[in-house]
Amino acid sequence: MGVTCLSPSGYLSGGLNSHYGSTACGGGYSPGYWKNHAWPAGIDRTKFRFTDAFPMPVGKQCLSSTGVQQPASNTSYGCALLDDVISRPSASKSYDADRLGMHMAATYLNIRAGYVKFLTVEKLQEIWREVTMNTVYQPTAGVTWSRAQLVAYLKATMQ
Secondary structure: OOEEEOOHHHHHHOOOOOOOOOEEEOOEOOHHHHHHOOOOOOOOOOOOEHHHHOOOOOOOOOEOOOOOEOOOOOOOOOOOEHHHHHHOOHHHOHHHOOOHHHHHHHHHHHHHHOOOOOOOHHHHHHHHHHHHHHOOEEEEOOEEEOHHHHHHHHHHOEO
16 A cells, blocks of 8 residues: 655645645655665765755854864764764764654655655755754644654655
8 A cells, every 4th residue: 555645735735735746655764774775876874974965054064163074973963974863773862862863864865765756855955944943844834843743744754
């Protein structure tokens, strides 16, 4: 049985007015899948940072005082490899206690691999910018989702 895949606004409206429409799909894969399987071509899990997928606002990047990129670290989204965000338990990542980064990273890989076609990388990045700047995401006028609600939506796009 396929899952009905919708953009966040389409998810709320039952697909009636979704920009991306409703598409039958098998869905993307969970963070656990990506932790143990090959990543899409062109993404080196040993070098690809979370900020390569989700650019951070100035001042939130992992730079030294001289502007040199710091090595991968498990202390912030800005410093972590995408693989760190997906692979490490949330308990060891206080910055991702709600697992939003983990599910955003898996969704990014799902889009890049072609498993999720109803969202674009640009839309996912827009969602990330909004939730990091405002602590909530507004999928449609008058509706806000907490980080936990956004995680629930992203999980619904996965098998």
